[in-house]
Amino acid sequence: MPDTDTREVPDDPPPFLRTWNRIYGAVLIYLAATVAVLYWFTRAWQ
Amino acid sequence: MRPLDWIVLVVSLVSIVTYGLYRSRGSNTVDRYLLAGRTMPWYAMALSIMATQASAITFISTTGQSYVDGMRFVQAYFGLPIAMVIVSAILVPAFHRAKIYTAYEYLERRFDGKTRTLASIIFLCQRGLSAGLTIYAPAIVLSIILGWPERATTTLMGSVVVTYTVLGGIKAVTWSDVQQMCIIMLGLVVALVTVIVLLPAQVGFGDAVYLAGAAGRLNAVTTDFNWNDRFNIWSGLFGSTFLFLSYFGCDQSQVQRYLTGRSIAQSRLGLLFNAVAKIPMQFFVLFIGAMVFVFYLFIQPPVLFQHAELARIQPLAAFAPAQQDYNRAFEGRRQAALALVEARHARDAAGERRQLEAYRAAQSRMDAARVRAAGLVETSGGEKDFSDTNYIFLSFVTRYLPMGVVGMVIAVIFAATMSASSGEINSLATVSVVDIYRRYIHRRGSDHHYLMASRWATLFWGIYAVAFAGWGKKLGSLIVAVNVVGSLFYGSLLGCFVLAFGFRRVGGTATFIGMLAGEVAIFYAFLFGHVSYLWYNAIGCVVVVATALAITYLWPSSASATAGTPQPE
Numbered sequence: 001m002p003d004t005d006t007r008e009v010p011d012d013p014p015p016f017l018r019t020w021n022r023i024y025g026a027v028l029i030y031l032a033a034t035v036a037v038l039y040w041f042t043r044a045w046q
Numbered sequence: 047m048r049p050l051d052w053i054v055l056v057v058s059l060v061s062i063v064t065y066g067l068y069r070s071r072g073s074n075t076v077d078r079y080l081l082a083g084r085t086m087p088w089y090a091m092a093l094s095i096m097a098t099q100a101s102a103i104t105f106i107s108t109t110g111q112s113y114v115d116g117m118r119f120v121q122a123y124f125g126l127p128i129a130m131v132i133v134s135a136i137l138v139p140a141f142h143r144a145k146i147y148t149a150y151e152y153l154e155r156r157f158d159g160k161t162r163t164l165a166s167i168i169f170l171c172q173r174g175l176s177a178g179l180t181i182y183a184p185a186i187v188l189s190i191i192l193g194w195p196e197r198a199t200t201t202l203m204g205s206v207v208v209t210y211t212v213l214g215g216i217k218a219v220t221w222s223d224v225q226q227m228c229i230i231m232l233g234l235v236v237a238l239v240t241v242i243v244l245l246p247a248q249v250g251f252g253d254a255v256y257l258a259g260a261a262g263r264l265n266a267v268t269t270d271f272n273w274n275d276r277f278n279i280w281s282g283l284f285g286s287t288f289l290f291l292s293y294f295g296c297d298q299s300q301v302q303r304y305l306t307g308r309s310i311a312q313s314r315l316g317l318l319f320n321a322v323a324k325i326p327m328q329f330f331v332l333f334i335g336a337m338v339f340v341f342y343l344f345i346q347p348p349v350l351f352q353h354a355e356l357a358r359i360q361p362l363a364a365f366a367p368a369q370q371d372y373n374r375a376f377e378g379r380r381q382a383a384l385a386l387v388e389a390r391h392a393r394d395a396a397g398e399r400r401q402l403e404a405y406r407a408a409q410s411r412m413d414a415a416r417v418r419a420a421g422l423v424e425t426s427g428g429e430k431d432f433s434d435t436n437y438i439f440l441s442f443v444t445r446y447l448p449m450g451v452v453g454m455v456i457a458v459i460f461a462a463t464m465s466a467s468s469g470e471i472n473s474l475a476t477v478s479v480v481d482i483y484r485r486y487i488h489r490r491g492s493d494h495h496y497l498m499a500s501r502w503a504t505l506f507w508g509i510y511a512v513a514f515a516g517w518g519k520k521l522g523s524l525i526v527a528v529n530v531v532g533s534l535f536y537g538s539l540l541g542c543f544v545l546a547f548g549f550r551r552v553g554g555t556a557t558f559i560g561m562l563a564g565e566v567a568i569f570y571a572f573l574f575g576h577v578s579y580l581w582y583n584a585i586g587c588v589v590v591v592a593t594a595l596a597i598t599y600l601w602p603s604s605a606s607a608t609a610g611t612p613q614p615e
Contacts, residue, residue: 011139011309011310011311012309012310012311013311014311014314014315015315020134020135023318024131024134027127027131027318027321027322028127028128028131030321030322031124031127031128031321031325034326035124035267035279038120038266038329039267039269041264041267042264044259045255045256045258045260045264046259046262046265
């Protein structure tokens, strides 16, 4: 059980949208859209 | 269970265990046993994270929750994507670069040994309690189907999980999770389709959704704010963000999943997949519960879904009138539902409004009749605040689903339990060995020594989980119980990590005292406050941070024993 691990930890760019910040933005937009759709769903079938 | 159900169940379980063990070949060092040699691809991590989170409780209890209370429980997951973004952006790179086995190891580098140890002990307490609940849920299944005592079924389930977790380590856990998640998704789709097919011919899918909505079972988003209300959009967006930040940032059962990633990017993708997929999946499970509710509009459900309690109260003199009252209420609701569907088909707006009122009134009478029958359980010496939420879906599965599908749904529940339980046991063993045993008891052992210690620790926690499984029976809705137990401890852990990453001046002693204060505040809110559990995490976190900051600024000498320590990125 080594105390120190000297292997490199690669930090690659995301496979799409080029930067991680854009990916994070897309996830938050997705959340807002999901909440909006569920709100509509609730109102529509109430 | 008929022969085909048994075949489906046994084949599913054997294939899961065999596949997991096959993929775990070569787990012969501690690094490979606990972290899979840091070689896992993102999709395996993603499915493993989802499977670990989706325990059997998710299917047994969430569907029942939806049946009695509607779909608003989905709001408890609104904070998940926000938490995933924060964890991916800040914690994943920091943990990966620190080359740690546990999240708490990081705290010693940032603060000191006592802070690490306190965090480890808090985790062991919290996750140890949950481990019993996780194994208890499917014991309900087997007990209903086979008539076995719950103790025997928890022991059987625990034995299977412990066997492949001890032998294969995290790799066996992760690859089993992948297969389990595939079975879970397939089983859920089959269950939903079957429920819809079983509805009466004159009730289409649109009608079913309409009836569920009219009875308040499709209330996915509720906007009224109330501190004591467990599930609304505000507690979901704000309270549950803290819960999931704690869960994915400070809970070793999840941290260990993304530490197995072969790169930072792979770990991030695994988490962000979860951020996108979790809410729809939870919605889907709740929707199944709402459709089971619609099914029982036309087929009379038992007055109590827990057969043992029903059998116990049936001889009581007060039961017969309660049952008659219930029968009348059901018939009235069935007629009202059919009349409402007819009015809807006829596009008669005035008639539809009238029937809608009648249907809602009938539902209220039905609810009241069920409450009256449930009250007999308590008055006749049964459990207080009796709840049979966990039995609703199972009762439906075993009575009405066709041959083969029953076996598949039971396999789903087993798969979910095994994935959640194996992850818990594995992480408990990891923290016990890395943060306690190696730190305090045996500092300079060989790799083989710690590998064997990890296997023994896994066995110990497996036995512990089985021993504490019966505790779940006393906690009502299990899905809520699991989250409540987690929330009692997560806030302090989260506050500790917020201090580690956000406040460089704060030292170990201030953080340690802050964590103790945080626990006191959470338990005070739990015992004496009227606050939903989703807020405990926020309360605990805020108290930890505020206390540590106050100590740091009032007694500057407490700050920075750690000023020279390497800082997280």
